């Protein structure tokens with residue numbers, strides 16, 4: 001079958017959170033930006049891709065798509081995905097090999113996968129080849145840094161009552177003793193059977209991470225996420241040698257080469273690769289294969305792109321969990337995935353499934 005791309009369009013949205021404003025150690029979040037990409041083909045199949053950010057500035061990725069990638073794509077065969085990604089990538093050589101440049105490419109790449117899996121008439125996970133037919137979830141939706149201890153305990157308890165047996169709590173208060181006490185209060189309320197993950201969002205230095213990271217073991221913490229800036233592989237390796245709590249990183253790691261450095265130096269135990277930060281699904285699969293060869297579990301990071309990562313996890317033997325976050329944004333998608341009794345259900349409609357509802361696009365469009 002031969003197809004040609006006849007047009008590529010982008011739309012930028014800013015969608016307010018329906019829940020109260022939330023914070024981690026770096027950000028205050030009251031809205032999420034989305035860029036939707038539509039790839040039209042002469043076969044009548046339309047591919048939908050998107051990328052997202054809860055920090056402002058996704059317009060930079062939109063400019064990349066509109067000015068650099070559309071000229072590469074129009075008139076080409078959408079099945080030549082890897083070649084098209086290579087060509088798009090080199091249009092950025094002097095303006096950004098990571099960050100917005102990749103975020104834009106990933107959005108297009110998802111749309112190309114969407115075309116291919118729709119033509120195969122299969123949902124992405126079945127198209128890739130499943131390792132499982134349901135995916136275990138853990139929740140980040142109750143652990144925000146701005147919550148009081150009472151709110152933390154109440155929300156974590158509510159999530160466990162809904163069927164989650166693993167919850168993540170944000171760390172990075174100005175005084176780390178407060179972090180320690182907050183985790184202690186949640187552990188006391190939930191009991192020993194529930195897994196508690198922690199996430200610093202890069203706020204600590206090595207001295208703080210070594211001292212307080214070690215003490216988290218008192219509360220049987222399952223992992224310590226992004227303790228320090230992600231560029232500093234060496235400090236993460238030193239930290240992991242000195243504390244028993246496993247380190248999780250990946251949500252702000254943009255290349256397979258950076259993942260290689262983390263994995264090879266023993267600086268990560270839970271690999272949180274996110275296809276929206278890499279060059280898309282193909283590079284995510286490469287990182288997953290790398291992690292597998294080092295016998296490390298993959299736990300995809302997701303904020304709003306659960307439907308994508310649930311499907312990648314279903315097709316990846318070493319993917320043990322997928323994050324559940326911003327559940328209040330579920331309704332913006334055409335056919336969202338949801339969690340029941342601690343597990344995601346997998347979609348059955350053909351394609352990647354990252355299509356935002358048309359009325360949501362109209363209502364929240366900013367560019």
Ligand SMILES: [Mg+2]
Pocket residue numbers: 199201225226251
């Ligand atoms: Mg995180």
